[in-house]
Amino acid sequence: MDDIDIKALRRKVENLQTLPTIPSVLRQLMELMENPKTSLMQISKLISNDPVLATKILKMVNSPIYGFPGRISTVSQGVMLLGLNVVKGLLLGVSVFDLMQKSMIGLWEHSLGCAAAARTLAKKKGIKEFEEVSVAGLLHDFGKVILILQFPKEYETLINDVANKGISIYEAERDFFGVNHAEIGVWMTEKWSFPRNLVEIIGNHHRPGSSQYTRVETAIIHVSDVLMRARGLGFAGDPWVPAVNQTAWKLLDLSEADLQEVLKDMEVAVEASEGLFA
Amino acid sequence: MPKILAENLKPGMILSKPVTNASGILILPEETELTDSLIRKIHNMDIEAVYIKGEQGAGSSLDQMLVDLDRRFSNVETAPYMDVLKRVVKKHMEDLYG
Numbered sequence: 026m027d028d029i030d031i032k033a034l035r036r037k038v039e040n041l042q043t044l045p046t047i048p049s050v051l052r053q054l055m056e057l058m059e060n061p062k063t064s065l066m067q068i069s070k071l072i073s074n075d076p077v078l079a080t081k082i083l084k085m086v087n088s089p090i091y092g093f094p095g096r097i098s099t100v101s102q103g104v105m106l107l108g109l110n111v112v113k114g115l116l117l118g119v120s121v122f123d124l125m126q127k128s129m130i131g132l133w134e135h136s137l138g139c140a141a142a143a144r145t146l147a148k149k150k151g152i153k154e155f156e157e158v159s160v161a162g163l164l165h166d167f168g169k170v171i172l173i174l175q176f177p178k179e180y181e182t183l184i185n186d187v188a189n190k191g192i193s194i195y196e197a198e199r200d201f202f203g204v205n206h207a208e209i210g211v212w213m214t215e216k217w218s219f220p221r222n223l224v225e226i227i228g229n230h231h232r233p234g235s236s237q238y239t240r241v242e243t244a245i246i247h248v249s250d251v252l253m254r255a256r257g258l259g260f261a262g263d264p265w266v267p268a269v270n271q272t273a274w275k276l277l278d279l280s281e282a283d284l285q286e287v288l289k290d291m292e293v294a295v296e297a298s299e300g301l302f303a
Numbered sequence: 304m305p306k307i308l309a310e311n312l313k314p315g316m317i318l319s320k321p322v323t324n325a326s327g328i329l330i331l332p333e334e335t336e337l338t339d340s341l342i343r344k345i346h347n348m349d350i351e352a353v354y355i356k357g358e359q360g361a362g363s364s365l366d367q368m369l370v371d372l373d374r375r376f377s378n379v380e381t382a383p384y385m386d387v388l389k390r391v392v393k394k395h396m397e398d399l400y401g
Contacts, residue, residue, distance in 0.1 A: 130306055130308065130352060131306075191377075191378060251388065252388070252392075254375065255372075255375065255376070255388050255389065255391075255392045256392055256395065257368070257371060257372065257375060264374070264375060265375060265377075265378050265379075266375045266376050266378075266379055266385070266388075267379065268378075268379045268382035268383075268385060269382070269383075269384050269385065269388060271383050271384070274383075274384050281387065281390070281391050284387075284388070284391040285391060285394065285395060288391070288392070288395045289395070289398075292399065
């Protein structure tokens, strides 16, 4: 895509909310998130006004992935317990993935699996804000969603190409668009006023050594991503397992028993969240 | 439980959820084993994708899963630590489906 420069591409993806395929509640959510002063109350009001979205969010926070199984019965209670950033991430995850379920079947499962694995790993590593790490797992491939929504035909061609050529979707994106989904994830999460840490994790999940503030968290998302691809859960754009980053691997220092446990917990959590979009 | 695109359906796959048309009318019940003629029916109804039993859909036996596992790892067999990861996932699959 030589004729589209990066700046023009950035303008285009940042104007996602103008796409005719974006439902109005999601458009409102995106507008609310752009303002860093948006309060928990405004977000919780928006969710409560949309019964379908409210049900999905409640299902999600009550699933084992978000750790309050069956305990949260109202949206405002969930928002209070999980905090603004986690709720924003969940909302975005639930509403946007719903929109793209048809264009990339399996990306939701991949993301859900990463969220679950990241939660277990974060707890193992003693990270207090493990919910935020889990949200990073849910949103790490968000840039792919944006690319598919903006360039459905081109992205489909890329997916077919990489399966035949044996290269990764990550490399193919770079070749074709000049940027990859991790960089696009950074543009969007910055635009939507997500915290610095979440932006850094998403931006560096393919090069975890580059993170400054979130070295362990980025390593967790990187390893969760590789683990889900190894497990073959869902689909993330190409059928190949990428090589794990050695620095990230050593930093986490996981035993085989640890990894087995992560996989077992993940199966249970993903199973329980099934049917969220059925 | 994966959703499989209609174009990728193969005879012998078993539905894990009922197939309904756009108005919600039941076309095929859960547990139906697909045949060529049923797959044609699904294509003719313009149904995009259906739920199939087993993690990988087609040939969800453990043997098939291990073949798929080898294929996924084919580019990175010799990369550092990938042998550990593969061993862990293989054991996990055997525990789940063995």
